[in-house]
Amino acid sequence: MNQLQGSPWLLAHRSMLKPNKPMKISLLGNDYVLWQDSRGNINALPNACPHMGAMLSEGWCVQKADGSSTIACPFHALEFDNAGCTVLPGSQKETKSLITPLELIIQGDFIWSYGGYEPKIPIPTIMNEIAAEFEFIGSTGERSISTDILSLLLNMHDYNHQNGTHRSLFEIESVQVKQFIDEGLHSHAYLSQPRKQPNFRDIIKNPGQLAMPKVLEAHLENFFPFMGIMHGDNNLLSLKECHFYIPESANSSRVFVLMYMKAYSPIAHLIKGNLLKLIDIVIEQDANILSKIYAGTPQRIKMNNEVGMDWVRRNYKSFPHSR
Ligand code: FES
Numbered sequence: 001m002n003q004l005q006g007s008p009w010l011l012a013h014r015s016m017l018k019p020n021k022p023m024k025i026s027l028l029g030n031d032y033v034l035w036q037d038s039r040g041n042i043n044a045l046p047n048a049c050p051h052m053g054a055m056l057s058e059g060w061c062v063q064k065a066d067g068s069s070t071i072a073c074p075f076h077a078l079e080f081d082n083a084g085c086t087v088l089p090g091s092q093k094e095t096k097s098l099i100t101p102l103e104l105i106i107q108g109d110f111i112w113s114y115g116g117y118e119p120k121i122p123i124p125t126i127m128n129e130i131a132a133e134f135e136f137i138g139s140t141g142e143r144s145i146s147t148d149i150l151s152l153l154l155n156m157h158d159y160n161h162q163n164g165t166h167r168s169l170f171e172i173e174s175v176q177v178k179q180f181i182d183e184g185l186h187s188h189a190y191l192s193q194p195r196k197q198p199n200f201r202d203i204i205k206n207p208g209q210l211a212m213p214k215v216l217e218a219h220l221e222n223f224f225p226f227m228g229i230m231h232g233d234n235n236l237l238s239l240k241e242c243h244f245y246i247p248e249s250a251n252s253s254r255v256f257v258l259m260y261m262k263a264y265s266p267i268a269h270l271i272k273g274n275l276l277k278l279i280d281i282v283i284e285q286d287a288n289i290l291s292k293i294y295a296g297t298p299q300r301i302k303m304n305n306e307v308g309m310d311w312v313r314r315n316y317k318s319f320p321h322s323r
């Protein structure tokens with residue numbers, strides 16, 4: 001099954017992992033437990049305990065004198081270190097590694113992984129550049145959705161669903177793809193979307209509306225298949241809305257968003273919380289429609305502005321090549 005093996009996947013931002021709190025992650029059909037120790041080291045092991053298969057992510061972390069920590073199994077409390085070794089009761093000696101750690105590539109706060117597959121495309125440097133220059137506002141919109149990775153990617157690069165899926169939020173009158181720059185697995189889309197102006201009641205219901213101008217000008221930068229960045233600029237702030245896509249298994253995919261900004265006015269700081277909430281609603285709406293699609297329905301209608309989806313389909317077929 002083509003789940004784009006060989007792509008890097010951003011599993012989480014460090015802030016999503018509370019120290020010594022195990023987190024379950026699924027990637028390409030396998031489950032893992034991730035945990036961060038109090039020194040900031042991040043560990044990842046297969047989630048099935050090699051004793052009798054209990055989910056290690058349901059267990060707890062045990063901090064050691066040097067600040068490292070082990071993961072304790074919730075069933076019989078065997079403790080595994082980051083190499084997958086344990087000390088059996090009554091013995092003083094560590095076993096050899098019983099489960100193979102998942103290889104992670106940690107870049108600052110970013111936790112990447114190829115899921116154990118041979119890397120076919122590199123990790124781009126853009127997240128490190130954004131993190132160096134912008135203030136991190138937070139993560140939002142994390143959802144595990146019952147859909148395959150291709151359907152998720154099509155939705156995320158669909159420039160026509162604002163008036164259906166997101167009609168209550170954006171009230172867009174029309175969508176115009178001003179330019180689509182296709183650079184293989186990397187692309188830029190410049191959209192212009194005039195919107196109906198919110199009335200007073202709309203603003204009360206959703207103060208995030210205030211952050212939205214009359215014409216939504218969007219610059220989307222896409223990195224097939226794992227990431228899409230919305231670059232937003234106005235006189236209040238400069239925004240980087242970074243969406244990440246992760247194939248959990250053949251029919252489950254995860255998405256989350258990391259938000260960064262540069263404030264040009266103190267007002268920008270007041271709307272940070274609203275922005276996170278707004279994006280969370282957007283992703284909820286996407287998750288909802290993705291669970292209400294008949295998979296495999298032949299597409300007999302083509303709309304304008306499907307260039308993003310065409311780009312996804314082509315790259316999905318030819319991955320890791322772009323044509
Ligand atoms: S199943 Fe994990 S210790 Fe027994």
Ligand SMILES: [Fe+2]
Pocket residue numbers: 155156161165166282286
């Ligand atoms: Fe959407």
